[in-house]
Structure formats: structure tokens, C-alpha cells
Amino acid sequence: MVNEHRSGPVRSTAAREAILDATSRLFHAQGYDRLTIEGIAKEAGVGKQTIYRWWPSRGALIADCLVDGRLIPVDFVVPDTGDLLADVESWLRSVLSILEAPQGDALLRSLVAAAADDADVGVHLSESLGVEQHLSERLRGGIRDGQLPADAPVAQIGRAILGAIIVESLGREARDSGAVVELVGYLLRR
Numbered sequence: 001m002v003n004e005h006r007s008g009p010v011r012s013t014a015a016r017e018a019i020l021d022a023t024s025r026l027f028h029a030q031g032y033d034r035l036t037i038e039g040i041a042k043e044a045g046v047g048k049q050t051i052y053r054w055w056p057s058r059g060a061l062i063a064d065c066l067v068d069g070r071l072i073p074v075d076f077v078v079p080d081t082g083d084l085l086a087d088v089e090s091w092l093r094s095v096l097s098i099l100e101a102p103q104g105d106a107l108l109r110s111l112v113a114a115a116a117d118d119a120d121v122g123v124h125l126s127e128s129l130g131v132e133q134h135l136s137e138r139l140r141g142g143i144r145d146g147q148l149p150a151d152a153p154v155a156q157i158g159r160a161i162l163g164a165i166i167v168e169s170l171g172r173e174a175r176d177s178g179a180v181v182e183l184v185g186y187l188l189r190r
Contacts, residue, residue: 019061025043028103059111072104132159135158139152164183
């Protein structure tokens with residue numbers, strides 16, 4: 001619990017940490033769909049206004065928890081073994097494992113919704129996690145190594161892969177991660 005009678009930056013830092021910790025605990029205990037700002041405030045021992053001082057929405061708060069590694073640990077760096085297709089498929093399986101983790105599909109849906117509601121959240125996630133950057137760097141490495149044509153549209157291929165992941169996360173029916181991996185294979189084979 002945060003002592004509301006403290007003043008200055010110490011209180012702010014303590015409150016912020018309490019909010020992030022409470023969000024993570026509640027996310028794991030009850031899931032995204034039942035997570036509320038009111039519940040987080042109560043769990044953290046702060047007022048709702050304290051939460052809204054730092055985060056404009058529940059999705060923005062969840063995004064910060066993910067960036068801080070408090071929800072689901074995933075390494076977004078694409079390996080570089082020299083085999084572009086194998087590297088991207090390996091990375092893709094790691095990223096898709098988020099969907100298979102408890103609350104993973106709800107987490108990804110909440111991040112997509114938060115980014116759609118607030119462009120700053122999307123920019124923050126993109127810059128902090130570096131998903132698009134890491135994927136683009138590896139695709140450029142594929143061009144360098146002759147595994148993709150010199151004129152391959154790296155940015156568009158990366159966005160197509162990320163789009164397939166997002167579409168997979170938005171569907172509430174049975175997942176077919178293999179179809180996303182198959183699509184990537186099609187995109188990257190010459």
C-alpha cells in the first residue's frame with residue numbers, strides 16, 4: 001500500500017510502482033477482461049486519479065506493464081543464424097506463444113485496442129519493444145545474405161507478418177498459428 005501522506009517524488013515513484021505491481025497481479029489473477037481501473041486503484045492503495053495521471057487508459061497501463069516485462073516475458077529480437085526463414089519462423093513461434101499463454105490473447109487484443117484508441121500508445125509500444133525494428137533488421141540481413149531479392153519491400157513484408165499476428169490475436173475461435181508460420185514461409189521463399 002502506498003502512504004498517501006508522503007510528498008514529492010518518492011510518493012510518485014512508490015505510487016507508480018504500486019500501480020504497475022497491482023496491475024500485473026490482477027491481470028494474472030483475473031484476466032484482462034475483468035481488470036478495471038477501480039480494482040487496480042484499490043489493490044495499489046491509490047486513487048483512480050493517480051492512475052489517470054500517468055496512463056490515459058487501461059490499455060496504456062497494460063502496455064507499460066508489458067514493456068516492463070511484468071506480464072509475459074517474450075524476447076522480440078529475431079535471431080540471426082544465417083537462415084532467414086528459420087530465424088523468422090523461430091521468432092514467430094516465440095511471439096505467437098503469447099497467444100497461447102494464459103490471458104495472452106486478451107493481452108494482445110488489449111494492446112491492439114489501446115494503440116487504436118491512442119496513437120501515442122502504439123508509438124510507445126513500437127519504440128519500447130522494437131518488434132518492427134528487429135524484424136526489419138533481420139529482413140535486411142536476408143537481403144544482404146542473398147536470401148531475399150535486393151528490392152524486397154522489407155517494411156511491407158514486416159508489416160504483413162505483424163498484421164497476420166494481430167489478425168490471429170483478434171479471432172476468438174480456435175487458433176491456427178501454423179497458418180501464420182506458413183504465410184511467412186510463402187512470403188520469404190524465393
